Amino acid sequence: MNREFLKELLATPSVSGYEEAIQRKALAFGKGFAHTQRTDPSGNAISVVNPQAAHKILLCGHIDEIGFVVTHIDGSGLLHLTGAGGVRPRLYIGSPVQVMHGGQRVSGVIATSSDLLRKERTEASDLLVDIGADSKEEAAKLVSIGDPVCADVAMTELLNDRFTCRALDDKTGAFVVLEAAKMAAEKGATMGIYAATTVGEETSGRGAYYASTRIKPDCAIAVDVTWASDAPGATPTTTGEVKLGAGPVLCRASVVNKPMNALLEQVAKEEGIDIQWEIATGHTGTDGDTANRAGEGVPMALVSIPLRYMHSSVEVGSWKDLDDCIRLLSAFLVRLSAEMEKGFDFCALTV
Numbered sequence: 001m002n003r004e005f006l007k008e009l010l011a012t013p014s015v016s017g018y019e020e021a022i023q024r025k026a027l028a029f030g031k032g033f034a035h036t037q038r039t040d041p042s043g044n045a046i047s048v049v050n051p052q053a054a055h056k057i058l059l060c061g062h063i064d065e066i067g068f069v070v071t072h073i074d075g076s077g078l079l080h081l082t083g084a085g086g087v088r089p090r091l092y093i094g095s096p097v098q099v100m101h102g103g104q105r106v107s108g109v110i111a112t113s114s115d116l117l118r119k120e121r122t123e124a125s126d127l128l129v130d131i132g133a134d135s136k137e138e139a140a141k142l143v144s145i146g147d148p149v150c151a152d153v154a155m156t157e158l159l160n161d162r163f164t165c166r167a168l169d170d171k172t173g174a175f176v177v178l179e180a181a182k183m184a185a186e187k188g189a190t191m192g193i194y195a196a197t198t199v200g201e202e203t204s205g206r207g208a209y210y211a212s213t214r215i216k217p218d219c220a221i222a223v224d225v226t227w228a229s230d231a232p233g234a235t236p237t238t239t240g241e242v243k244l245g246a247g248p249v250l251c252r253a254s255v256v257n258k259p260m261n262a263l264l265e266q267v268a269k270e271e272g273i274d275i276q277w278e279i280a281t282g283h284t285g286t287d288g289d290t291a292n293r294a295g296e297g298v299p300m301a302l303v304s305i306p307l308r309y310m311h312s313s314v315e316v317g318s319w320k321d322l323d324d325c326i327r328l329l330s331a332f333l334v335r336l337s338a339e340m341e342k343g344f345d346f347c348a349l350t351v
Contacts, residue, residue: 001179001323005029009171010155013100015067015148016084016202019043021103022063022171026178026197033182034195042210043199047178049185053192055340057333058217058298059181060208060287061173062201062224065166066311067150068124070099073140077133078111081149083124085202090122091312096152097129101143106131107152151313161319162244168315170201172305173223176322180223180329187330191337192217201287208287212294219260219299219336219346222288223325225317226251226278226304240278242306245318247273248325249304253280255292257299258348263339264301267332273324278304299346303329 014022023045030037030047038046045063066085073079079099083089094112098105108131116126129149133139155165174197181195194215198207201224212220229236230243242249250264268275283289288300305325308316336344 001326003319006172006175007155009063009175010165010167013067013098013148013150014063014065014167015069015150016064016200018100018148019064019199023197023199026063026174029178030195033185040210040214042206044196044207044211046194046196046211047181048195049181049193050190051192053190056192056194056215056217057336058194058196058211058215058220058291059177059329060196060198060211060220060222060291061175061177062170062199062207062287063174063197064199064202065150065169065171066202067148068127070143070145070147070149072145073136073143075136077131077135077139079108079129079131079139079143079149081124081127081129084148086311087124088311089124089127092127092151093117093122095313097149098152099129099131099143099147099149101147106142153313158316160245162316163319164314164316166313166315168307168317169225169310172317172322173225176223176305176325176329179326180333183326183330184333187334189333189337191333191340193333198287205287205290208290209294212291212298216295217298218340219257220288220291221329222284222286222291222300222302223329224286224302224304225307225310227310228306228308231308239280240276242276242278244306244308244316245320246306247275247321248328249276249278249306251278251280251284251302251304253284253302254282255284255289256301257346259344259346260299260301263335264303264328264332267335268328271327271331273328275328276306
């Protein structure tokens with residue numbers, strides 16, 4: 001597991017709709033194991049193992065992050081914003097941010113005031129970015145309408161092999177997808193593995209749709225994050241008990257393919273990997289939903305990474321969980337390769 005590569009991904013802003021810079025890094029990493037690579041008009045980066053194989057699996061880990069986009073520069077040089085994805089604007093008041101303009105980083109802070117702090121509800125339109133400019137003309141030399149903005153937070157190691165940064169949702173998932181495909185190739189998996197770092201999951205779901213409809217896989221696995229119930233204020237009674245550092249999370253949901261789940265559980269047991277379960281009675285809120293509805297329908301499973309403080313700039317994850325997810329998925333890809341050759345049945349019912 002290449003920790004430095006994940007740190008590089010986390011250091012690269014990729015607000016939903018503005019993923020080009022980070023996708024170039026995903027493709028560069030993928031060149032180390034992929035037999036071929038492809039992109040598409042949505043901006044996906046896909047590293048492919050065994051492209052000539054008759055059977056194909058799509059792995060989706062979305063690489064876009066929540067953030068903001070500049071909508072206006074006022075006369076005093078302050079930047080006005082709109083949200084991109086499920087941001088919680090109140091969490092950004094008084095925080096450092098970075099504006100990306102033409103590949104260059106411009107530092108700023110979200111202005112704070114007594115009036116803003118007294119508001120019961122904070123909207124993205126309430127936030128103002130101060131980059132230190134004294135006028136609209138001065139600010140416009142460095143930023144433009146449409147520039148993406150995200151929190152300016154460095155990745156930091158914590159106790160117990162844990163770490164914090166913004167955008168662990170879902171750069172950790174994109175990282176796992178690439179590392180798992182790499183490990184599966186090394187283990188001799190024979191089916192076609194399409195490791196996609198997808199775009200736009202936080203805003204439109206376009207990346208998973210493009211990937212699924214064009215690749216036409218036999219099945220798909222989405223790798224995303226899920227709420228850890230051991231965080232302050234969280235409860236296991238809503239969707240299940242999920243602890244940081246306790247292993248990959250599988251999902252029992254109406255959209256998740258039961259035979260795939262059963263095989264994932266079996267492989268985890270054989271590999272000595274502890275797993276956890278979460279419940280979703282409807283949509284999972286991941287790329288898996290989009291893949292499931294593509295074309296004539298794609299059987300899918302969801303493998304999630306426990307995460308504390310999702311959709312904030314201080315998300316906390318576990319290196320152990322990432323390693324376990326990579327080991328589980330790589331072993332599953334090897335097993336599924338063999339099962340597909342024998343005619344793996346994705347149908348839960350037989351007639």
